[in-house]
Amino acid sequence: MTATLNTTVIQNSASSxxxxxxxxxxxxxxxxxLVATGMPYGSSSFLRNRIINGNMQIWQRAxxxxxxxxxxxxxxxxxxxxMGSTAAATASQSTSVPTTxxxxxxxxxxxxxxxxxxxxxxxxxAQALETSNSYDLAGSSVTLSFWAKCGANYSATSSGLQAxxxxxxxxxxxxxxxxxxxxxxxxxxxxxxTLTTSWxxxxxxxxxxxTTTQVGMQWVFSPTGTAGADDSIYITGVQLEQGSVATxxxxxxxxxxLADCQRYxxxxxxxxxxxxxxxxxxxxxxxxxxxxxxxxxxxxLFRVSMRASPTISYWDGAGNASKITIGGTSGQGNNYTPSxxxxxxxxxxxxHPGQGVSGNITNWLHYAASAEL
Amino acid sequence: xxxxAQYITxxxxxxxxxxxxNGVPSFVPLDPANTDYAAIMQLVAEGKLTIGAAE
Numbered sequence: 001m002t003a004t005l006n007t008t009v010i011q012n013s014a015s016s017x018x019x020x021x022x023x024x025x026x027x028x029x030x031x032x033x034l035v036a037t038g039m040p041y042g043s044s045s046f047l048r049n050r051i052i053n054g055n056m057q058i059w060q061r062a063x064x065x066x067x068x069x070x071x072x073x074x075x076x077x078x079x080x081x082x083m084g085s086t087a088a089a090t091a092s093q094s095t096s097v098p099t100t101x102x103x104x105x106x107x108x109x110x111x112x113x114x115x116x117x118x119x120x121x122x123x124x125x126a127q128a129l130e131t132s133n134s135y136d137l138a139g140s141s142v143t144l145s146f147w148a149k150c151g152a153n154y155s156a157t158s159s160g161l162q163a164x165x166x167x168x169x170x171x172x173x174x175x176x177x178x179x180x181x182x183x184x185x186x187x188x189x190x191x192x193x194t195l196t197t198s199w200x201x202x203x204x205x206x207x208x209x210x211t212t213t214q215v216g217m218q219w220v221f222s223p224t225g226t227a228g229a230d231d232s233i234y235i236t237g238v239q240l241e242q243g244s245v246a247t248x249x250x251x252x253x254x255x256x257x258l259a260d261c262q263r264y265x266x267x268x269x270x271x272x273x274x275x276x277x278x279x280x281x282x283x284x285x286x287x288x289x290x291x292x293x294x295x296x297x298x299x300x301l302f303r304v305s306m307r308a309s310p311t312i313s314y315w316d317g318a319g320n321a322s323k324i325t326i327g328g329t330s331g332q333g334n335n336y337t338p339s340x341x342x343x344x345x346x347x348x349x350x351x352h353p354g355q356g357v358s359g360n361i362t363n364w365l366h367y368a369a370s371a372e373l
Numbered sequence: 374x375x376x377x378a379q380y381i382t383x384x385x386x387x388x389x390x391x392x393x394x395n396g397v398p399s400f401v402p403l404d405p406a407n408t409d410y411a412a413i414m415q416l417v418a419e420g421k422l423t424i425g426a427a428e
Binding site: 068070072172174175176276307308309310311312313321322340341342343345370371372373 | 374381383388389391394395397398399400401402404406407408409410411412
């Protein structure tokens, strides 16, 4: 039997104000706190989503990347993409997105096998979480949700896309080891969803083993035959949360999400400028030499504290790798070899020796720092 | 992925590994939490990579 309760106010008999007020527009107004019992702590809070850059908003390195058979973070931040055997595919930023009101996105990640390619290695997109963002999921239901669609010539058998959740027992183990099923105690839960050329939201709930200390995920697109003109997948709105319900995608502000990504990768170049680009915009002055003396090391501070001491690469203003720019009264020059390598690399910065030439000069460089898993 | 690896020393102590990562000259701190360092040491242990001594 079903029935409709017609009322505008629900109020405890001992309360002086309404507990719940219902208006004619369908709005519900609570009188005080909402307490939901039976919900795991993590699923009842904001910042539910454990995935960073789930809406494919941040692309510091590049907006397109030719996949290789190495596990590389090539374009969308925090997302590793690769293709087994002979790689013949590209990952790129797409503006094709779901159009459901209230579930809008600006970008998706498109991964397309090269047209006419006969290479059929698995095409994988993956993200590994830090232990600090994983440990409290142990023993809980965990729900992965994402929006996806395929291109008109999607070649996977039965239009399937495999989704995996990985469970590990170590601490901050690498993406490479996750992809090689080499995390300590690594197990997985997986499912296969069926893509169409229209956007769909998929959800997958699994139980995170009680011994889990690190979580990761991946999709596997297994191409077949010869690639047609649009043998591709599109993904956005990825969320991994505690509980058995896929809640609406938790939209992050771009400022927060960029900072989240910079914990793993950051650079001196302006956002959208690929490392190694010839530009002086944002280049960092780190040392001064007087009367031709060799400069001592200068300090370079990171914008955000990094996950671990990062790997450093650097360029001069002309894009020459492992070179620095020198500026003085007679002008600016590139392609100078510094007197040493980066040193004292820590979570918050590093030092770098410079180089002196005649007169009084300043040393400059661009850098990229990677502390990815 | 990792090629041309060589130690860099400071005051006679190894402090950094200079290495090309996918062709990009890079400098890796000797920090086990750095996954490049962990991967390099794993390749060394497997005999697939040699780190040259500092010059």
